[in-house]
Amino acid sequence: MVPTHTLNPSHSIYQIAHPSDSPLGLYLHVPFCLARCHFCSFYLQVYRTENVQKYVMALEGEIQLYADLLQLQATPIATIYFGGGTPTILTADQLSRIGNLIRSTYHVIPEAEITIEAHPASVTSSYLHQLLEAGFNRISFGIQSTSDSELIQLGGRNQTTQIAMAITQAQAAGFSNINIDVMYGLPGQTLETWTSTLHDILAFSPQHISCYALTIEEGTRFAIDQRRGKFKEHDGDIQVAMEEFACNAFTTAGYQHYELSNFSQPGFQCRHNMQYWQGGSYLGLGPSAQSCLGLTRFGNVADLDRYCEEIESQSLPIRNYELLEREQALRESIVLGLRMIQGVPLDLVNTIHACSDWQILVPQLIENGLLEQASGHLRLTTRGHRFADTVAVTLW
Amino acid sequence: MSQTSPPHIRNFSIIAHIDHGKSTLADRILEMTGAITQRESRAQILDDMDLERERGITIKAHAVTTHFQSQDGLTYQLNLIDTPGHVDFTYEVSRSLAACEGALLLVDATQGVEAQTIANAYLAIANDLTIIPVINKIDLASADLEGVTHQIEEVLGLEMDNPLCVSAKEGKGVNAVLEAVVRDIPGPSGSPPSPLKALIFDSWFDSYQGAIVLVRIFDGVLEPGMKIQLMSTQRTFEVSEVGIFTPKRTKTQQLRSGEVGYVCAGMKDVADTKIGDTITDASHPTATALPGYREAKPLVFCGLYSTDNAEFENLRDSLEKLRLNDTSFVYEPETSLALGFGFRCGFLGLLHMEIIRERLQREYHLDLISTAPTVIYRVLTTKGDLLEIENPATLPDASSIAKMEEPYIRVTIIAPDRFTGNILQLCQERRGTQQSLQYLDPTRIMVVYELPLNELVMDFYDRLKSRTQGYASLDYELIGYKESDLVKLDLLLNGESIDALSFIAHREKIQQRARQLAEKMKTLIPKQMFEVIIQAAIGNRIIARETVSALKKNVTAKCYGGDISRKRKLWEKQKEGKKRMKQIGRVEVPQEAFLALLKVSEE
Ligand SMILES: Nc1nc2c(ncn2[C@@H]2O[C@H](COP(=O)(O)OP(=O)(O)OP(=O)(O)O)[C@@H](O)[C@H]2O)c(=O)[nH]1
Ligand code: SF4
Ligand SMILES: [Mg+2]
Numbered sequence: 001m002v003p004t005h006t007l008n009p010s011h012s013i014y015q016i017a018h019p020s021d022s023p024l025g026l027y028l029h030v031p032f033c034l035a036r037c038h039f040c041s042f043y044l045q046v047y048r049t050e051n052v053q054k055y056v057m058a059l060e061g062e063i064q065l066y067a068d069l070l071q072l073q074a075t076p077i078a079t080i081y082f083g084g085g086t087p088t089i090l091t092a093d094q095l096s097r098i099g100n101l102i103r104s105t106y107h108v109i110p111e112a113e114i115t116i117e118a119h120p121a122s123v124t125s126s127y128l129h130q131l132l133e134a135g136f137n138r139i140s141f142g143i144q145s146t147s148d149s150e151l152i153q154l155g156g157r158n159q160t161t162q163i164a165m166a167i168t169q170a171q172a173a174g175f176s177n178i179n180i181d182v183m184y185g186l187p188g189q190t191l192e193t194w195t196s197t198l199h200d201i202l203a204f205s206p207q208h209i210s211c212y213a214l215t216i217e218e219g220t221r222f223a224i225d226q227r228r229g230k231f232k233e234h235d236g237d238i239q240v241a242m243e244e245f246a247c248n249a250f251t252t253a254g255y256q257h258y259e260l261s262n263f264s265q266p267g268f269q270c271r272h273n274m275q276y277w278q279g280g281s282y283l284g285l286g287p288s289a290q291s292c293l294g295l296t297r298f299g300n301v302a303d304l305d306r307y308c309e310e311i312e313s314q315s316l317p318i319r320n321y322e323l324l325e326r327e328q329a330l331r332e333s334i335v336l337g338l339r340m341i342q343g344v345p346l347d348l349v350n351t352i353h354a355c356s357d358w359q360i361l362v363p364q365l366i367e368n369g370l371l372e373q374a375s376g377h378l379r380l381t382t383r384g385h386r387f388a389d390t391v392a393v394t395l396w
Numbered sequence: 397m398s399q400t401s402p403p404h405i406r407n408f409s410i411i412a413h414i415d416h417g418k419s420t421l422a423d424r425i426l427e428m429t430g431a432i433t434q435r436e437s438r439a440q441i442l443d444d445m446d447l448e449r450e451r452g453i454t455i456k457a458h459a460v461t462t463h464f465q466s467q468d469g470l471t472y473q474l475n476l477i478d479t480p481g482h483v484d485f486t487y488e489v490s491r492s493l494a495a496c497e498g499a500l501l502l503v504d505a506t507q508g509v510e511a512q513t514i515a516n517a518y519l520a521i522a523n524d525l526t527i528i529p530v531i532n533k534i535d536l537a538s539a540d541l542e543g544v545t546h547q548i549e550e551v552l553g554l555e556m557d558n559p560l561c562v563s564a565k566e567g568k569g570v571n572a573v574l575e576a577v578v579r580d581i582p583g584p585s586g587s588p589p590s591p592l593k594a595l596i597f598d599s600w601f602d603s604y605q606g607a608i609v610l611v612r613i614f615d616g617v618l619e620p621g622m623k624i625q626l627m628s629t630q631r632t633f634e635v636s637e638v639g640i641f642t643p644k645r646t647k648t649q650q651l652r653s654g655e656v657g658y659v660c661a662g663m664k665d666v667a668d669t670k671i672g673d674t675i676t677d678a679s680h681p682t683a684t685a686l687p688g689y690r691e692a693k694p695l696v697f698c699g700l701y702s703t704d705n706a707e708f709e710n711l712r713d714s715l716e717k718l719r720l721n722d723t724s725f726v727y728e729p730e731t732s733l734a735l736g737f738g739f740r741c742g743f744l745g746l747l748h749m750e751i752i753r754e755r756l757q758r759e760y761h762l763d764l765i766s767t768a769p770t771v772i773y774r775v776l777t778t779k780g781d782l783l784e785i786e787n788p789a790t791l792p793d794a795s796s797i798a799k800m801e802e803p804y805i806r807v808t809i810i811a812p813d814r815f816t817g818n819i820l821q822l823c824q825e826r827r828g829t830q831q832s833l834q835y836l837d838p839t840r841i842m843v844v845y846e847l848p849l850n851e852l853v854m855d856f857y858d859r860l861k862s863r864t865q866g867y868a869s870l871d872y873e874l875i876g877y878k879e880s881d882l883v884k885l886d887l888l889l890n891g892e893s894i895d896a897l898s899f900i901a902h903r904e905k906i907q908q909r910a911r912q913l914a915e916k917m918k919t920l921i922p923k924q925m926f927e928v929i930i931q932a933a934i935g936n937r938i939i940a941r942e943t944v945s946a947l948k949k950n951v952t953a954k955c956y957g958g959d960i961s962r963k964r965k966l967w968e969k970q971k972e973g974k975k976r977m978k979q980i981g982r983v984e985v986p987q988e989a990f991l992a993l994l995k996v997s998e999e
Contacts, residue, residue, distance in 0.1 A: 213953045292957070336955065
């Protein structure tokens with residue numbers, strides 16, 4: 001455990017951030033939304049101006065702290081991702097100040113991918129222009145559905161007209177790398193409404209599409225409704241049909257299926273997210289943000305007040321610090337790597353394979369039709385895509 | 397230490413129904429006589445096993461020696477034995493009683509006479525002991541002294557002219573109880589000069605000294621250096637140490653006729669320390685051994701398997717160690733197609749089974765699968781062989797069975813009379829025949845039924861408790877075997893018969909049980925990558941069927957930085973859970989499923 005009120009912990013982190021000059025991903029968590037969507041379990045607060053100001057100050061403090069501790073001036077930052085919450089709740093001014101601070105204290109490479117998650121209702125044309133000026137070159141809209149009745153069930157944060165407007169405005173402003181999130185398995189959704197959502201979003205020709213199955217997370221409105229019997233999850237067959245249908249629609253439209261839930265036009269995979277699946281290092285800033293630097297794993301406290309207090313007293317607001325064994329980290333990166341459709345290079349798999357239970361387990365999973373070998377990689381089969389967690393548990 | 401001559405010794409047990417306060421009364425006696433100080437004292441100090449302390453019950457009888465200064469001016473050596481109240485351990489009570497001249501029969505003033513009150517009182521009467529009834533817990537507002545006094549007189553036929561009423565918790569009235577003990581319970585007869593005659597009434601193993609044997613000396617003297625002989629085996633040993641429990645183990649120079657204490661004599665083998673055996677002086681043996689008592693026979697059996705078959709030897713060692721201190725349970729190796737190598741174990745009852753299982757898991761860190769409990773069935777084959785079936789899977793084919801018998805018990809249930817209907821209904825459902833129904837007082841009834849033991853093992857007690865809101869108490873004893881129309885039910889998963897899940901039941905019950913079992917199994921077997929078909933069959937005839945549909949997907953939709961550490965924990969947990977599943981064919985079966993039979997609900 002790292003004590004949080006001294007600067008000593010920096011040592012353990014310091015050593016690990018430097019084993020290579022491989023690029024680092026930077027994640028910034030903006031923990032505010034106007035209201036909570038019914039499926040969402042992220043750490044966030046309902047928006048209040050004074051809290052946002054406090055937060056921005058603390059975030060700037062944290063950026064500084066790490067700059068000093070990790071000497072990040074030397075580490076190339078290849079991707080930056082503002083997620084949330086709703087990062088577009090911040091003013092363009094605030095966002096650009098944060099961006100400038102990062103660029104001046106860290107070593108952000110010129111071709112870095114810089115993403116912001118945006119909420120369709122919270123952006124205007126001029127705001128979108130300002131984002132581009134602030135350095136953002138990728139924007140991600142969490143729209144989930146293009147059916148107004150489904151959107152209401154999700155918490156009513158989006159309307160189809162706003163969605164269409166936001167996306168066209170972003171394109172017009174000059175965003176040439178746009179992501180759209182959609183979800184299936186929603187209450188009230190049918191194969192027909194899902195088809196029309198797919199049709200609608202393909203009409204925007206976004207560069208990237210994330211397509212998620214609705215997951216009922218503890219503590220969400222949906223979880224409560226489910227316990228009260230107010231809504232039942234779709235049965236497995238329908239979910240599978242929706243998933244297959246989407247996958248076909250996207251690949252027919254020229255998208256590459258590159259991760260279990262992600263599709264992109266060629267060359268537009270999300271480089272930041274690939275850090276997560278390909279064993280890359282990332283540093284998470286802001287309350288509840290998670291980091292992975294070499295063999296260390298840690299997360300920030302999921303509490304805005306504590307976060308601000310600790311930054312103010314010059315300490316890292318870290319919780320759950322863990323140092324993994326090399327073998328453990330390797331297992332983790334392979335199991336996560338299997339989320340990539342192309343799979344994991346066999347060379348990497350073999351480093352574990354030789355001396356462990358994998359010698360028996362991997363062939364078993366292959367025999368059961370969940371894994372296969374192709375072009376020097378070990379990957380999930382098409383059927384295996386639906387059982388990635390079964391594979392993960394087996395190989396863990 | 398033990399200079400008191402025999403007339404100044406009092407040997408007595410404390411007996412009662414479960415929870416009526418035996419161990420608490422022992423605490424107060426030890427405190428008041430100075431055996432333990434207030435500082436050393438803790439509740440139920442004699443219950444020293446972890447499990448006893450956690451469950452708040454006594455499992456093993458405990459003997460302890462203390463000294464009491466009576467108002468008659470004499471100092472008495474008191475050897476008291478705290479006994480367990482639960483029906484599974486009645487055997488412990490009977491051997492404790494054999495070491496005593498008297499018994500304190502405790503009755504909870506708020507509960508009155510209950511099933512084990514009667515059973516234990518009869519045991520004491522059968523042993524010719526002086527019984528001193530004591531009403532306990534009089535500090536409680538709901539204490540009913542008059543009613544309880546009346547019950548003791550009426551039901552047990554004990555004289556209650558000057559009832560002893562105490563609060564063991566607060567220590568009130570305890571002195572009067574001790575005065576009654578020295579006044580009413582006779583001192584031991586027997587004499588030190590006669591040849592040694594000592595009864596073994598308990599034994600356990602100590603890693604340094606081998607067997608430690610608890611004895612009651614009836615004649616003669618036992619001291620270190622003596623050559624002793626065990627009368628059942630004729631083997632001889634040299635005594636290395638004798639002493640008493642105060643309650644700390646305390647060495648003494650000798651144990652004399654009338655006293656209770658322990659002996660160490662380098663005995664290493666369980667067979668050498670047979671409870672009920674008589675110890676005598678090898679050079680001046682006594683002519684006749686003490687009567688001893690019937691061995692405790694296991695009534696309930698189950699298969700115990702380690703989830704990981706590599707742990708088999710470890711399981712064997714652990715069973716062996718437990719048996720050193722508890723000869724009332726037995727085990728022998730068996731193999732199951734489904735579960736691999738394991739042991740068929742026999743227990744005194746369900747609580748005994750639960751306790752052994754828990755000790756194996758806890759003290760020996762074994763991860764166990766246990767099959768549903770069963771009884772011993774007797775089978776006469778068409779060839780005329782008589783078989784005893786402890787494992788349903790080994791029942792011969794129906795065509796080669798001439799007749800079958802199952803063990804019957806006599807069950808005594810005491811409860812408030814408003815539950816009479818529920819109790820009779822339950823006993824009737826469980827194939828019982830009523831022997832008697834009587835009122836103990838205007839609101840309490842005692843019913844006696846004869847029931848197949850197999851029905852008791854099937855969750856009877858839980859059902860009884862739920863149908864009487866916990867007010868019923870129960871006692872039973874084995875009465876013998878009766879012919880019965882029994883059949884074996886097999887359970888199949890995807891067509892493969894699972895031997896560990898076979899069970900035997902009465903033909904009239906089998907259809908219902910089969911359906912319940914299949915339904916329960918459906919809820920216990922998690923969805924797998926393929927459909928799992930559960931079937932229950934008698935021979936080749938399928939009589940119940942359920943399906944666990946295939947898992948359609950198992951994948952995390954979003955897996956980004958914030959989700960990974962959570963996922964990692966989840967995978968770790970699931971991996972652990974998976975290890976504890978038993979793979980049968982391709983089907984993964986969780987441990988609980990093997991006890992599904994006990995979990996089917998009737999209500
Ligand atoms: N109020 C009150 N509670 C008592 C008294 N004596 C015992 N108890 C409580 O009754 C419960 C059972 O007491 P034990 O001494 O463990 O009973 P036991 O007869 O040894 O029980 P087993 O060994 O399991 O048969 C405990 O919670 C005691 O604190 C008493 O005089 N008054
Ligand atoms: S907008 Fe996003 S972060 Fe905010 S509540 Fe909805 S899903 Fe959660
Ligand atoms: Mg007790």
